[in-house]
Amino acid sequence: MQTLREVLEDAERRHIAVGHFNFSDLAALKAIVEAAREARVPVLVGVSEGERAFLGTRQAAALVASLRNENGFPIFLNADHTHSLAKAEEAAKAGFDEIIFDASFLPWEENVAETRRAVEAIKSINPSILVEGEIGYIGTSSEILDKTPEGMGALTTPEEARQFVEATRVDVLAPAVGNMHGMLKTMVEGVAEKRLDIPRIAAIKAAARVFMTLHGGSGTNDGDFTRAIKAGITIVHINTELRLAWRRGLESALARDPDAVAPYKILPGAVEAVKQVVRSRIDLFNSQ
Ligand code: G3H
Ligand code: ZN
Numbered sequence: 001m002q003t004l005r006e007v008l009e010d011a012e013r014r015h016i017a018v019g020h021f022n023f024s025d026l027a028a029l030k031a032i033v034e035a036a037r038e039a040r041v042p043v044l045v046g047v048s049e050g051e052r053a054f055l056g057t058r059q060a061a062a063l064v065a066s067l068r069n070e071n072g073f074p075i076f077l078n079a080d081h082t083h084s085l086a087k088a089e090e091a092a093k094a095g096f097d098e099i100i101f102d103a104s105f106l107p108w109e110e111n112v113a114e115t116r117r118a119v120e121a122i123k124s125i126n127p128s129i130l131v132e133g134e135i136g137y138i139g140t141s142s143e144i145l146d147k148t149p150e151g152m153g154a155l156t157t158p159e160e161a162r163q164f165v166e167a168t169r170v171d172v173l174a175p176a177v178g179n180m181h182g183m184l185k186t187m188v189e190g191v192a193e194k195r196l197d198i199p200r201i202a203a204i205k206a207a208a209r210v211f212m213t214l215h216g217g218s219g220t221n222d223g224d225f226t227r228a229i230k231a232g233i234t235i236v237h238i239n240t241e242l243r244l245a246w247r248r249g250l251e252s253a254l255a256r257d258p259d260a261v262a263p264y265k266i267l268p269g270a271v272e273a274v275k276q277v278v279r280s281r282i283d284l285f286n287s288q
Pocket of ligand 1: 182215237240241
């Protein structure tokens with residue numbers, strides 16, 4: 001089976017992107033896997049520190065390993081937005097394929113120093129783990145928001161990207177290019193969309209020369225996704241849209257049968273709703 005690096009190299013060559021979908025329960029993971037299997041594409045699944053606290057770090061790794069070992073399904077696990085070295089080392093030892101060491105909340109010099117330290121520590125545990133670093137502020141939560149998070153606005157420059165990658169030796173870079181974590185209520189209502197700075201993405205890619213991830217994918221304009229992938233994005237993260245679908249699917253299932261108590265009869269409603277979102281994003285990211 002291909003490694004994650006090989007999957008990303010292949011995606012980069014073909015100007016497509018690998019979808020990265022977060023999960024915090026078995027219903028969402030089942031939905032992601034079913035959608036990717038049906039579309040016959042590799043997939044990245046991610047668990048943030050909060051999602052890991054709920055699921056268990058080693059338990060998330062065991063779940064994904066069992067799915068991968070079943071018929072060699074190409075599913076890869078990412079330790080999303082990891083803010084401390086201890087949590088990064090825990091994920092590396094648990095067998096994660098990628099770790100996002102996110103020190104973007106720190107001043108520039110500290111972000112560079114901490115990320116460099118994390119790259120060395122993670123690679124010393126397992127050199128094949130891909131390490132991603134982040135620059136710029138794009139908000140922190142995959143939730144429905146009343147307003148744009150404070151402090152957003154400054155976008156990554158190509159020169160910052162070049163310096164950061166050179167100094168830290170990350171394998172993957174997450175820049176700020178108009179993206180934002182979470183969805184504004186107007187985005188949920190379908191009257192607003194996130195718009196990306198495509199020329200900037202192309203310039204950052206040319207300067208950084210590493211894989212690039214687009215975080216905060218929920219609520220993004222479809223055409224911008226396609227153009228961003230052509231310009232150099234190889235991984236796209238989606239979370240809030242899945243959480244919203246999970247909740248709506250659950251609510252509809254309960255509304256259909258208000259007396260239902262068996263989780264395995266109620267939760268398929270959530271699985272189906274999440275699966276539809278994952279499939280539509282996968283189809284878009286894989287269209288050439
Ligand atoms: O790491 C997670 C993502 O960047 C998700 O962002 O909730 O806006 O889709 P999103
Ligand atoms: Zn993110």
